[in-house]
Amino acid sequence: MNRINKKLNEPGKLLSIYFTAGYPKMADTVHIIQELEKNGVDMVEIGLPFSDPLADGPTIQQSSTAALRNGMTTEKLFAQLKDIRKTVSIPLILMGYFNPMLQYGVEAFCEKCNDIGIDGIIMPDLPLDVYLEEYETTFKKFGLINVFLITPQTSDDRIRQIDKASQGFIYMVSSASVTGSKTGFGKTQTEYFDRIASLKLHNPQIVGFGINNADTFQQATGKAKGAIIGSAFIKYLTEKGVANIGDFIKTIRPL
């Protein structure tokens, strides 16, 4: 069984952390993943930096630009992660934009992920229909779970289609926004969380966008299985560096 599914079957709420590979320093990638696991994080999204991250707000944009300036490439990230499974056992997901994957070759990319022990992929700009028509077979061949996003504007019909195509979890974008732009949840979000819960989907949901502290983590995971934090963690890395990652995790979910 894929590590993601296994983790989703465990009781309790999941904390998942996103960070941009190669940021703040080129060589920080593996250290960050190890620290996150040590501090009780359940799942990690490793961001493959892209020059034009159009679904991301300023924080992740800036980390991507910096990572690319540090020299990060798809090939170098795979090289850094080569031995990651010797020290890390939590699920790992690669998150990025589709063009770098396309240039690497979708099949070669998936094969490499499988070699390394990557469990899933999130490519926000690889749309559902293209995935199903052209790439589902390849992803499955290499045991990779593709994660789709939904937003408050996604219709029930489309959510059902996405649920059908999903094999792990659904990434629930908390509000109509790019990453890192809104914090705190209001009535709109509560209603949205309720609506999704009432659909009784096959796949559990993990909420992302707008979660930055214990309160928002609690709210997001009231009905959903877990929550993803990205921008707030990147901000922490920018300000405090990589030495005391546990301090950040404690502000979200004390050990």
Add this chain to the structure above:
Amino acid sequence: MSTYHANEKGYYGEFGGAFIPEMLYPNTEELRQNYIKIMEDPGFKAEFDQLLKDYVGRPTPLYFAKRLSDKYRTKIYLKREDLCHTGAHKVNNTIGQILMAKKLGKNRIIAETGAGQHGVATATVCALMGIECVVYMGEKDIARQAPNVARMKMLGATVRPALSGSRTLKDATNEAIRDWINNPVNTHYIIGSVVGPHPYPDMVARFQSVISEEIKWQLLEKEGRDYPDFVIACVGGGSNAAGAYYHYLDRPEVGIIAVEAAGKGVHSGESAATSALGRVGIIHGSKTLLMQTQDGQITEPYSISAGLDYPGVGPMHAHLYRSGRGEFISITDDEAMTAGLMVSQMEGIIPAIETSHAFAIFDHRRFRPDDIIVINLSGRGDKDLSTYIDYFKL
């Protein structure tokens, strides 16, 4: 539908489609489901045509350029899009899209702009309709194109600087897309070229197709046939070219020539010749030819003309190139500037530097004396005067 127009999924051959994050799906899907229905509605058509006539000043003349024709020993006609209100073909599309936005019940408009021509054309139609307008423009371009920034402000638009990446057109486009993600319900995004996710390339091409629609009857009047032997246009994203080619795409008797900006030379490292330098990839939601690193990072193009320095090209043009239907020629800064001065002094028309690239073709390619050639004179050169003056030390 033919092989050179978009299919129902927005593909031109292998190019096009809608590679967008789920956050943009509802917006683009709403547009996709409605755009053809709205455009074919007689009421919409009547309003669009009337504004093109009374407000934009259409039809634009098809002018026989006698002195140029004598010089190059062929028959050269100029399609005078430079005479459109706001000074370029861009307004054909913004008029169409503002009417579309109204039909869809949107009360806020966003746009991206590079040199500022599309921004001005968008700010203009928003003023005309009394709709809020936000234009994203790269911080670098804001500094380089001060007169157009002033025009947008005069017209009541808010100009927001794109501070990310290279701070030019592609980043302004990213910012506009992010704005649309943040404002999915009340906002319409007026893209300025035949780029972006389906249905934009097809929708913008349809609004610009008035150019070749007019060329057809104008040539019939002047030459007794409704088609030229060659239609020539400059291509950045490719909207003026798409409009000039549109009704000739499926007529093999018409040669299609696209002129791209070679900057300081195609292989100089400072170029915007996408067909020569690009590989298949995804930019701004569309699969097309684009300039990128081996690793799939989008690179920054260069041209002396701010309207041609887009790292991609519309999917229609990528398909014209790949299929061999279109002939693609790259023109350097120097060749374009020289041609711009030549046209100014031989025909009394100062072309936009974008368009000057198209005029430089005659040093690269011969035509027969009885060939009928239409060059799409996409914009006027007022905005480029300081660049021309600096270049020629006038």
